[in-house]
Amino acid sequence: MISDLSIKQIITYTLTNINIIKMFIAYLNIFKALRLYLYQNLIKMEVHIYYLFIMALPVACIAWTVTKEEIFREAREFCIDRSKNCNKLVKRKFFYVFTCEYCFSHYVTALLLFITKFTLIYPDWRGYIISFFSVVWIANVYMSLYNIIRIDLKKEKIKVAREESELKND
DSSP, rough: HHHHHHHHHHHHHHHHHHHHHHHHHHHHHHHHHHHHHHHHHHHHHHHHHHHHHHHHHHHHHHHHHHHHGGGGHHHHHHHHHHHHHHHSSSHHHHHHGOOOOOHHHHHHHHHHHHHHHHOSSSSSHOOOOOOOHHHHHHHHHHHHHHHHHHHHHHHHHHHHHHHHHHHHHO
């Protein structure tokens, strides 16, 4: 009986250790797969962040050009007039969109996302919503920075012109 117990103990001990070794190998494989998955997704996320900042550039460029630059002045003045003088609220809001770079950037972003099918984080409708607001936000940061730089350049031009006129008068 003692020899039978010791054989049973040996078999149980061996099977337990084999299961522990198998579990350890399985955990190692799981960790390898998890590490690979995280590495690949972090790289994808990094690429998506680059795309986000690049996608915001044309949105900012188009929205700024249509709503602020001289080339669209006549159309913008027409839209400003219609946004103030239309009799229906829907018409006024429709024309106002073309006078506000923030508002217009939403429509440009929607068009760009429709064309490119760009998503962030999720590959479905949630990714479109996240990318929509992210691109709009980054584009508006770009436009704000551009506006600050442009104002600084105008100030410098005015200072230079003032100094030149003072030198000519002296």
